[in-house]
Amino acid sequence: MRLTIVAATGGVGRHLLDQAIADGHDVTAVVRNPAKLDREVRSVTADLSAPDPAALRAAVQDADAVLSAFGPHGVSDAGVTAPGTRALVEAMRASGVRRIVAVSAAPVSTTPSAGRPHPPRHDPGEGPLMRRFGTPIGRRVLGRVFADLAAMEDVLRESGLDWTVVRPPRLTDKPVSGAYRTALGRNLRGGTAVARADVAHYMLRALADPATIGQAVGIAD
Structure with a gap:
């Protein structure tokens, strides 16, 4: 496939780039600083x-699909993801490209947004500890980040494109395992972490899975 990878030198993006090339895809990398690319592409x-x-x-x-690992690095730059994704969507529409898989975050499942003002109070995949402690603490610390990602999901839902968002919990730097779990429309019970490499692995496979179109997919170890 001809793939465009957005934020291809970031945490998930560099794994997307490496794995897509290893799988034989024809890749275009979208980056702020090409000097950070460690391979010819x-x-x-x-x-x-x-x-x-x-x-x-x-x-x-001319891309067959877009993989977006674009998102805020932290609270200081929260607010860039939704407008940046809107510009990406407009470029895709202008070019006739329909398929996009993007990274979001597990707490977005219960984060209100303009397009989704009344999400579930609790995600069905959350256990008692996450409901009582993990999610509330995460919201206090990273609430602006989750709000930005929730607005990004609104942009995709309203885009008319064949979109999928992948919602990982805490990201780690472990190597790819392929042993992660996924679920459509909810997070994973007991799923507190997942490797960036495994998120990339799943995003590439979701491209060809029509069941993931129009879905938010939970992923975790």
């Missing part, structure tokens, strides 16, 4: 926090 320089429509159209032109 077609690249387009674009910063989704200040998107250039022409650069994004060039990045997705």
Whole structure:
């Protein structure tokens, strides 16, 4: 497949890039700083926090699908993901590209947004400890990050594209295992962490799975 990988030098993005190339895909990497690429690959320089429509159209032109690992690094840059993804969606529409798989986060399942103002109070995959302690603490610390990702999910839901969002919990740097669990529309009971490499592994496989279109997918070890 011809794939465009957005934020290809980030935590999940670098695994997407490595795995996609290893799988034989024809890849275009979208990066803010091409000097950070550690392999020879077609690249387009674009910063989704200040998107250039022409650069994004060039990045997705002729792609079969887009994989987006774009998101805030922390509270300080929360708020960039939704508008950046909106610009990416507009470029995809202009270029006739329909399939996109994007990274979100597990707590977004219960985070209100303009397009989803009344989410479930508790995710069906949450255990008692997560409901009482993990989720409330996470919201206090990273609430703006989750709100940004929830707004990004709104953008995809309203896009008319064939979208999938993947909602991992805490990300680790363990090597790819392929032994993760997934669930459509909910998080995973007892799933507190997952490797960035495994998130990338699943995103690539979700591309060809029609059951994931229009779905938020929980993933965890």
